[in-house]
Amino acid sequence: MSSSIALLLVQDGIINGAIYALLAVALVLVFAVTRVIFIPQGEFVTFGALTLTALEAGRFPASVWLLLCLGVTAFVLDLARGRTKRALIPIARRFAWDIAAPLALLVLALVLAPMKLGLAFNIAMTLALVVPMGPLIYRIAFEALAEASVLTLLITAVGVHLAMTGLGLAFFGPEGFRAGSFTSLSFALGPLFVTGQSLLVLAVAAILMLALSIFFGRSLIGKALIASAVSRRGARLVGIPEALSGKVAFLMAALIGTLSGLLIAPMVTIAYDTGFLIGLKGFVAAILAGLASYPFSVLAAIFVGILESFAAFYSSEFKDVVVFMVIIPFLLWRSLSGTHVEEEE
Amino acid sequence: MTTPILTAEDVSVAYGKVEAVRGVSLAIPQGQIVTLIGANGAGKTSLLNALMGLLPSAGRVSFRDEAMASVVAEERVARGLSLVSERRDLFATMTVEDNLELGGFRTAASARAAAMEDVFARFPRLRERRRQVAGTLSGGERQMLAMGRALVGRPRLLMLDEPSLGLAPRIVRDIFHIIKALMQTGVSILLVEQNARAAMQIADYAYVMELGEITVHGPAAELARDPKIIESYLGLGHHR
Ligand SMILES: Nc1ncnc2c1ncn2[C@@H]1O[C@H](COP(=O)(O)OP(=O)(O)OP(=O)(O)O)[C@@H](O)[C@H]1O
Numbered sequence: 001m002s003s004s005i006a007l008l009l010v011q012d013g014i015i016n017g018a019i020y021a022l023l024a025v026a027l028v029l030v031f032a033v034t035r036v037i038f039i040p041q042g043e044f045v046t047f048g049a050l051t052l053t054a055l056e057a058g059r060f061p062a063s064v065w066l067l068l069c070l071g072v073t074a075f076v077l078d079l080a081r082g083r084t085k086r087a088l089i090p091i092a093r094r095f096a097w098d099i100a101a102p103l104a105l106l107v108l109a110l111v112l113a114p115m116k117l118g119l120a121f122n123i124a125m126t127l128a129l130v131v132p133m134g135p136l137i138y139r140i141a142f143e144a145l146a147e148a149s150v151l152t153l154l155i156t157a158v159g160v161h162l163a164m165t166g167l168g169l170a171f172f173g174p175e176g177f178r179a180g181s182f183t184s185l186s187f188a189l190g191p192l193f194v195t196g197q198s199l200l201v202l203a204v205a206a207i208l209m210l211a212l213s214i215f216f217g218r219s220l221i222g223k224a225l226i227a228s229a230v231s232r233r234g235a236r237l238v239g240i241p242e243a244l245s246g247k248v249a250f251l252m253a254a255l256i257g258t259l260s261g262l263l264i265a266p267m268v269t270i271a272y273d274t275g276f277l278i279g280l281k282g283f284v285a286a287i288l289a290g291l292a293s294y295p296f297s298v299l300a301a302i303f304v305g306i307l308e309s310f311a312a313f314y315s316s317e318f319k320d321v322v323v324f325m326v327i328i329p330f331l332l333w334r335s336l337s338g339t340h341v342e343e344e345e
Numbered sequence: 346m347t348t349p350i351l352t353a354e355d356v357s358v359a360y361g362k363v364e365a366v367r368g369v370s371l372a373i374p375q376g377q378i379v380t381l382i383g384a385n386g387a388g389k390t391s392l393l394n395a396l397m398g399l400l401p402s403a404g405r406v407s408f409r410d411e412a413m414a415s416v417v418a419e420e421r422v423a424r425g426l427s428l429v430s431e432r433r434d435l436f437a438t439m440t441v442e443d444n445l446e447l448g449g450f451r452t453a454a455s456a457r458a459a460a461m462e463d464v465f466a467r468f469p470r471l472r473e474r475r476r477q478v479a480g481t482l483s484g485g486e487r488q489m490l491a492m493g494r495a496l497v498g499r500p501r502l503l504m505l506d507e508p509s510l511g512l513a514p515r516i517v518r519d520i521f522h523i524i525k526a527l528m529q530t531g532v533s534i535l536l537v538e539q540n541a542r543a544a545m546q547i548a549d550y551a552y553v554m555e556l557g558e559i560t561v562h563g564p565a566a567e568l569a570r571d572p573k574i575i576e577s578y579l580g581l582g583h584h585r
Pocket residue numbers: 360363365383384385386387388389390391392431539
C-alpha cells in the first residue's frame with residue numbers, strides 16, 4: 001500500500017469516525033443519565049437522512065406519520081397512567097404538544113414540501129420532525145421503567161429498535177436515498193481530495209462536542225443531568241425530576257442522531273435500516289470507552305472509523321466483521337481486569 | 346404550641362414481610378427542633394424516607410396543610426421539605442460548588458447565589474474547598490456539604506438523619522451549634538440521632554422509637570429527666 005492511499009484511507013476513516021463519535025457520545029450520555037443502552041440511536045440517523053431526501057425531492061416526509069403515532073401513543077399512555085393530571089388545562093397542554101403540534105407540522109409539510117424551499121428549510125423541517133421523537137420514545141418506553149435493571153432496559157431498547165425499523169420500512173419503503181451535497185466546494189490538498197461536505201462533518205462534530213462540554217460544564221440543567229447520573233437519590237433529594245433528566249438526555253440523543261443523519265445523507269445511500277449499522281459502530285466506540293468517558297469515546301470512534309476504512313480497502317465484505325470483532329478482546333480484557341460498569345445498589 | 350408544619354398519621358413502611366415502621370404518628374411544630382431517637386434498626390431512616398416520599402408507605406402525611414399522598418419526592422423538595430440522608434447522597438464526582446448550586450435546583454437563580462453565600466458563611470470550610478471534588482472530602486466536610494446543599498434550597502423543614510454519624514466530638518459539637526443556629530432563622534428541624542444526649546439538649550420535643558413504633562414522646566426537657574429514657578438512651582453505655 002502506498003502512503004498516499006494510506007493517507008486517503010485515514011482521511012476517510014476520520015470523517016466516518018467523526019459521525020461515530022457523535023453517536024458514541026449520545027450513547028454514553030443516555031446511558032449515564034438513564035442506564036439505557038440506546039440501541040435505536042441509529043434510527044435517528046435514518047429518519048434524519050430520509051426526511052431530508054424526501055423534502056429535497058419535494059415529497060411528503062413519511063416521518064410525520066411516525067411523529068404523529070408517537071405523539072398519540074405518548075398522550076394516551078400518560079393519560080392512562082395518570083401521569084397527566086386529569087384536569088382540563090394539563091390535558092389541553094399535553095394535547096397541544098403531543099397531537100396538535102405534529103398535526104400542524106403535517107399540514108405544514110403537506111403544503112410546503114412540494115414547493116422545494118431549499119436546504120435551510122429542509123434542515124429545519126427535518127429537525128422539527130425527528131428530534132421530538134427522542135423525548136416521546138422516552139415517555140412511551142422508558143419513563144415507567146426508572147427502577148428497572150440495565151438488562152430490562154436493554155431488552156426494551158431492542159424492542160424499540162425493532163419497532164422503529166419496522167415502522168421505518170412501512171413508512172419510508174425499502175428503497176435507499178441519497179441527498180445532494182450541502183456545498184459544492186472541493187479542493188486538492190497534496191494527495192488528498194477534500195470535499196466541503198467532509199469539512200462540514202468535521203466542523204459540525206467539533207462544534208457539537210464543544211457545545212456539549214459547555215452545556216455540561218456550565219448550565220444548571222447540564223449539571224443536573226450529570227448529577228442524576230452520579231447519584232439518582234441525590235438528584236431526587238435536590239428536586240431534579242427523574243423524568244426531566246431522561247427527557248433531556250433523549251432529546252439530546254435525538255438531536256445528535258438527526259444531525260448526524262443530515263450530515264451523512266449526501267455521503268452514503270440511506271435506507272430504512274442503514275442507520276442501525278452506523279449506530280452500531282458508534283456503539284462499538286462507546287463500549288471501547290466503557291460507556292463512561294466522552295473523550296475516550298471520541299478517540300475510540302476515530303479509531304473505529306480508521307479501522308473500518310482500512311478493513312474495507314482489504315476486503316469490503318469483511319469490514320463490518322473486523323470492526324465488530326475488536327469488541328471481543330476488549331470485553332475479554334475488561335471482564336478479566338474486573339472493571340465492570342456497576343449497577344447502583 | 347404553634348401549628349405543625351408537618352404531621353404524620355398512622356404511617357407504616359414495609360419491606361416485603363418486614364414491617365420497619367408501624368403506625369407512627371407525629372407532628373412537627375413550626376420553627377422548632379424535634380428529635381427522633383431510637384436504637385439501631387428501630388426504623389428511623391425508613392420513617393424519614395417515607396416522609397420524604399422516597400419509600401412507598403401507608404398512612405397520611407401532610408406538609409404545610411397539604412396532603413402529600415400524590416406528591417413525589419422531587420415536588421416535596423420544591424415545596425420546602427428537605428432530607429439530609431444517612432448516606433449523604435452527594436454528587437461525588439462534582440465539585441463542592443456544583444453540589445451546592447444543584448441544592449438550589451428548585452429555587453430561583455437570583456436567590457441561589459445569596460443562599461450559597463449564606464452557606465459559605467455558616468461553613469467556612471466549604472468555601473475553602475469549593476473547587477474540591479465532593480468524593481475526596483473528609484467525613485465531616487461531607488456532612489457539612491450535605492447540610493449546605495440542603496440549605497441552598499431554603500427548606501421550611503429540614504430532616505437530618507444522623508448528622509453526627511462517624512464524626513469526631515469537636516465536629517459533632519460544631520454541627521449541633523449550627524443546627525441550633527439554623528432554627529433561629531425560622532427553619533423547622535426533624536433531627537434523627539443516636540447521640541441522644543446532645544439531641545435532647547437542643548430539641549424542643551422528642552419522640553422515642555422502638556421496633557418501628559413510637560413508644561414515648563414529650564417535651565425534650567421532660568424526657569431527659571425520665572429515668573427509663575436515661576437508662577436506655579442517655580446512659581453512659583451509649584456513647585460511641
Ligand atoms: N431496603 C431494605 N430492605 C429490607 N429491610 C430493610 C431495608 N431497609 C431497612 N430495612 C430494615 O428495616 C429496619 C429499620 O431500618 P432503618 O434503617 O429504618 O433503621 P434505623 O432506625 O435508621 O437504624 P440505624 O440507627 O441503624 O440507622 C431494620 O431492621 C432494617 O434491617
